[in-house]
Amino acid sequence: MSEKDVKETKSEITRRKFFLFFGWFGILSSLAGSALGSVRFMFPNVLYEPPTTFKIGKPADYPPNSVTFVQDQKLFVVRGKDGIEGIRIISSVCTHMGCTPKWVEAKNRWECPCHGSVFNLKGEVIAGPAPKPLPWYKAVIASDGKIIVNSKDYVKSDYQIKV
Amino acid sequence: MKMNRLWELLTNNRFYKSIFRHGYPDDEIKRSEVVTGNLFLHIQPVKVHKNTIRTGYTLGLGLISFYLFIILTVTGVLLMFYYIPSIERAYNDMKDLEFAVSFGIIFRNLHRWGAHGMVAFVFFHMCRVFFTGGYKSPREFNWGIGVILLILTLFLSLTGYLLPWDQLAFWAITIVANLIGTTPPEKIMGASLRQVVLGGTIVGQNALIRFYVMHVVVLPLVAAVLIGVHFWRIRKDGGLSRPAEE
Numbered sequence: 294m295s296e297k298d299v300k301e302t303k304s305e306i307t308r309r310k311f312f313l314f315f316g317w318f319g320i321l322s323s324l325a326g327s328a329l330g331s332v333r334f335m336f337p338n339v340l341y342e343p344p345t346t347f348k349i350g351k352p353a354d355y356p357p358n359s360v361t362f363v364q365d366q367k368l369f370v371v372r373g374k375d376g377i378e379g380i381r382i383i384s385s386v387c388t389h390m391g392c393t394p395k396w397v398e399a400k401n402r403w404e405c406p407c408h409g410s411v412f413n414l415k416g417e418v419i420a421g422p423a424p425k426p427l428p429w430y431k432a433v434i435a436s437d438g439k440i441i442v443n444s445k446d447y448v449k450s451d452y453q454i455k456v
Numbered sequence: 457m458k459m460n461r462l463w464e465l466l467t468n469n470r471f472y473k474s475i476f477r478h479g480y481p482d483d484e485i486k487r488s489e490v491v492t493g494n495l496f497l498h499i500q501p502v503k504v505h506k507n508t509i510r511t512g513y514t515l516g517l518g519l520i521s522f523y524l525f526i527i528l529t530v531t532g533v534l535l536m537f538y539y540i541p542s543i544e545r546a547y548n549d550m551k552d553l554e555f556a557v558s559f560g561i562i563f564r565n566l567h568r569w570g571a572h573g574m575v576a577f578v579f580f581h582m583c584r585v586f587f588t589g590g591y592k593s594p595r596e597f598n599w600g601i602g603v604i605l606l607i608l609t610l611f612l613s614l615t616g617y618l619l620p621w622d623q624l625a626f627w628a629i630t631i632v633a634n635l636i637g638t639t640p641p642e643k644i645m646g647a648s649l650r651q652v653v654l655g656g657t658i659v660g661q662n663a664l665i666r667f668y669v670m671h672v673v674v675l676p677l678v679a680a681v682l683i684g685v686h687f688w689r690i691r692k693d694g695g696l697s698r699p700a701e702e
Contacts, residue, residue, distance in 0.1 A: 336648070340656045390631040407631065 348439040352380055352456045360396045368430065368442065369396060369403075372456070375414040379453030382432045382442050383416050388425040403427065415450045499687050507698040513588070514696060517581035522683065524574040529676065531567040539619070541668035543661050546621035571613055578609045590697035598689040601682055608679045615671035618664065629659050629667070 347366055355361050358373040362385060371381045385393050387405045394403035394412060402419070403412040410421030417426045431446035432454055440454065466472060467480075478489035488502040507513070538557055539549045553560035582602060585591055591599035618629045637650035655662030690696060 335652050335655075337655055337662065340662075342656055342658055342660060389634075391634045392627055392630065407627065 345445045346441065346443045348435060348441050349382075350440065351438050352434070352440060352454065355380060360398070362396065366442070366444070367393070368444070370440075371414075374401075375450075377451060377453050379455045380432070380440065381450070381453050382430040382440075383450075384428045384430065384444070386427075387423055388418075388427060389421070389423040394427070499691070501691055501695055505695060505698055508696045510699070513699060515580075515584060517577055517584050521574055521577045521581050524570050524577060525679070525683065527570045528567060528574060531563045531570065532672065532676075534563045535567055536672060541619065541664050543621060543664055546619065546664065550620045550622075567616075571616060574609055575613050578606050582606060585697070588697060595689075595693045595697065598686060598693055601686045601689065605679065605682055605686060608675055608682065612671060612675045612679065615667045615675065618659075618667045619671065621664065626659060629663065633659060633663070 355370045355372045361370045367385045369383050392407035394405040410423035411419050413419050428447040431448045432442045435441040478486045481487045481490045491497045553564045618625045637646045639646040655666045
């Protein structure tokens with residue numbers, strides 16, 4: 294083995310290549326880390342948004358055979374409609390783009406002003422672009438006699454609080 | 457003769473010469489030095505083709521868009537002195553700008569109409585470039601920059617739309633956020649895009665501050681840099697698009 298051959302076999306990883314590799318690896322991975330950190334930073338861990346479980350007053354606040362809009366909680370309280378005597382809670386957030394459908398008493402249905410979706414008394418879509426029916430929320434009477442609603446818990450349209 | 461001596465007094469000193477390195481622009485070289493030696497003028501070519509100054513060809517639409525951007529920057533900075541991006545105050549601050557602040561209504565309306573105008577004129581500018589074939593080689597890259605600038609203009613328009621925090625703004629952004637939320641695959645991509653745009657799940661304080669920061673810092677900064685590149689490329693790609701030699 295000559296001296297030249299020894300040099301060539303050693304030159305597979307030279308000192309220069311070694312430092313170049315780890316230099317670039319360090320720079321690029323720190324850049325990638327900062328980029329990922331910045332993306333993660335944009336997703337908040339704590340939200341100060343209205344609670345999804347809340348009280349909406351007593352059953353007596355809602356007269357029989359009525360649909361009442363509760364603006365702050367974005368829902369309708371339905372009482373004694375569609376042959377169901379009790380109180381039922383339905384979302385007032387249109388399943389299309391999130392506008393607020395308006396209750397039209399004369400036609401017994403909800404009509405959305407933004408893109409014309411129409412929902413019947415069961416919350417089902419009967420016209421317009423909405424892809425899903427309006428969800429009905431689970432609600433019970435709390436110990437203080439008030440209606441307590443969980444807007445994350447969906448129920449069927451015949452779920453009711455007996456009054 | 458007295459004017460000559462006054463001119464001599466003003467210009468023949470170290471202070472003046474430190475600012476203007478060339479002499480009085482009375483020959484071609486000094487005239488070109490006026491342009492090349494000045495940060496603001498050097499974006500202009502030293503010489504222009506005769507056909508370039510035929511205004512009927514470009515209609516000055518790009519420059520109008522740029523002037524609108526300048527107007528929007530100046531009026532926007534003025535509005536920022538009174539507008540606070542908080543859901544309790546934003547709407548009232550906007551009303552104050554209209555009814556309580558001296559000349560506030562002028563600056564707010566300049567900003568509003570300027571914004572509408574910029575969307576229109578950027579669009580017209582692109583129509584002109586398209587119809588005169590200005591996007592063709594060697595200007596393809598600058599057309600691409602222009603497309604990004606159009607999108608930035610639309611994003612600036614959208615983010616500014618929320619800031620008055622009135623019913624129109626609230627429902628418009630509700631719809632836009634839900635539209636973004638339908639990006640497929642909806643459960644992963646749509647949901648996280650919607651969350652990152654709103655900074656939460658509802659159009660509230662987090663959404664307002666995000667739109668505000670995008671509107672007053674991020675988007676204008678990117679737009680300003682790209683406008684610079686856009687102008688620079690006009691020169692590098694052979695000057696303003698113009699009719700061929702006759």
